[in-house]
Amino acid sequence: MIMQSEFKSLREIPPIDYYTAGRRTCAGCGPAIGYRLISKAAGPNTIFIGPTGCMYVANAHQFLTSPYSVPWHHTQLGGGGAAAIGIASALRTLMLKGKRKPEDINVIVMGGDGAMADIGLSGLSMGLSYDYQRLLYIVYDNEGYMNTGVQASSTTPWGATTTFTPSGKVKPLGNTRYKKNVALIAASHPNVKYVATATLWPPLDLMNKVVRALNSGGPSVIHALFPCPKGWFTSPADTVMLSKLAVETGMWVLWELIEGQFKLNYRPNPRKHVREYLSLQGRFRHLKDEDIDKMDKMIEEEWFYWNESAKQEKLILPY
């Protein structure tokens, strides 16, 4: 099979979809839009693995329909890392032993933040210690356990309300933990060939990162921020705009690490105030001005490190 090369313009995007009709995600679902772009970029020789979460339950669902026109297999909530290794190992061994025609096959895990940053973090880390090729872990980060009704995960942002972190009279802030940076954890694995962050905007950035990850020659991770109208209390029409605002306010940093070399993909200049991003989201409605300013200051401080990393072309930990 010919390896997919990078897309130079939106016109080059193939019209064919591998994530098609037959799903019942919410209107404006960020992970669903992401799934469509990711599967387009990966092409037909792909196996998708779905740990439990919205991209399982709301897709390969109870009415016995399936939106996937490529092979797809569920795995347990914490099984994403291992399931991909099982499939990659089987393909490689069967090809090696002459039991299957040799061919490039992509193995992609579409795991939520709960699945990959919490319960499955150990399995993800194990997966990244191997050398199977065309193995991509997408951490689709909607910043919470959405399928179970919006509970906080370790990637829920500071100050967001969830059903586990409500804003109350005694505890007004909501979530008091800081968002875990899964891409940085992934980057600390010596065998990982490619690590990137992405969101729905710009779409070519996401799609080309998928192509680069799959062609990188080893296991790879894309930590992708995908807005969730249900859990963020946002309008379904705003999903892509929120992705853009996350980048333009500096709240979400687009970067990639190619064989250890750091590259900043977008520098917001001038950076928009985080208020523009937060004010569209019901989950931040309770925040006081001083909370929002604190958040903006945190972003400012963090960006010192991103700029420095960009200058030196290597990762410098911002925390």
Add this chain to the structure above:
Amino acid sequence: MSSEIKNIPPVAIEKPKFKVWNGARAIAEAVKVADVDVISAYPIRPYTGIMNALASMIANGEFIADVVIADSEHSQFEIVKHASAVGARTFVGSSGVGLAYAAEAIIVTALSQLPVVGAIGTRALDDPGNFGMEWSDVLMFRDYGWLISWAKTVQEAHDMTLVAYRVAEDKRVLLPHFVVLDGAALTHVATPIVPVTKEQATDFLPPYKPPYRIDPIDGPVTKAQHIAPSLIGPEQRKLVDVATKRAKEVIVEAWKDFATYTGREYPPFIEAIGMEDADFALIGMGAYMKDIEIVAKRMREKGVKIGTIRLRYVRPFPAEDLLRVIDGVKAAGVIEFGYSFGSPFGTGSLYHEIATSLYETNTRPELLDFLFLGGREPKVEHFMKAAEMIIESVHKKPQKKAYWLTLRGEDI
């Protein structure tokens, strides 16, 4: 399945070549001749030796397989589950709390009907760090569609592994399969055995061909989707149920074929010794049956009509065969290493299976339970005592059903 079998050898079997192997090595050697593709390992005593042996065979180029070192038992079982879905023949294993840790992945493997084969070296579920032998780790998975066979000897553990692949991968079954070895008693004890040769294994075991592979070659297959209880909940369960029921005929067939290829014959479900005219029976499984059979033999020499019944499978449970061999017995004792706290009359897990089966007979024998719990090793005297107690039960109605024979202090 039998139509696919070729090259039935002439009855004259070559002079056997013995090897002295422990249970762990014997299982690993079976995995080798079964041409397994993907193996997943995580250490826990006493099963670990199997994986150690496999890793060194592969490192030395004795056969080609991928050994994936997992980060946990949960990952370990997820790895083989998915490798199996792609069409690889897989091997896995664990013991004690390792199985408990992997419970979720173990359970869904059967419901996805993936014929993974795993070896269990039995071990107590830790009440901190108990290394002893108990059956509770295996019996925890009695209810989820795994086939479970239990070896008495190193030879049998070796042979059972090949038969496990044959049964698990049969299109009428497609269920995962545990081969159980009693911890230490089999995993770590070396005895001379006759290995299955590569040629015998190749003829006996056709290649694994899953009906719906997860592979782009076979087109889009969506597997293990969300189940709507109202739409296919009971039907999906029924599929597994039917498969476990069908497994019975497949098991009988497989052991028969196994004898043709290797010359080693086993009764498929139950090994009954001295049961033809028996008044009394000792019932059990696994490695300690060797001692129990010696006890029965000694008592026979003294004129007591006693026999032994050894179950080779707990899933599917051979109730019909059990009833056939136990017919006419006045009193029987179950010897077991598994328990269920708070159970009816304080009896153990195997007792429940046997008592349920016996409920169907008109001439129910007196049934006592002898429990060996917490990992303390039983001695031949304990089995002797059990035999004496069942004999006595015919004359004097016993006060209780269950007895903890290795317990120090009062058995209340």
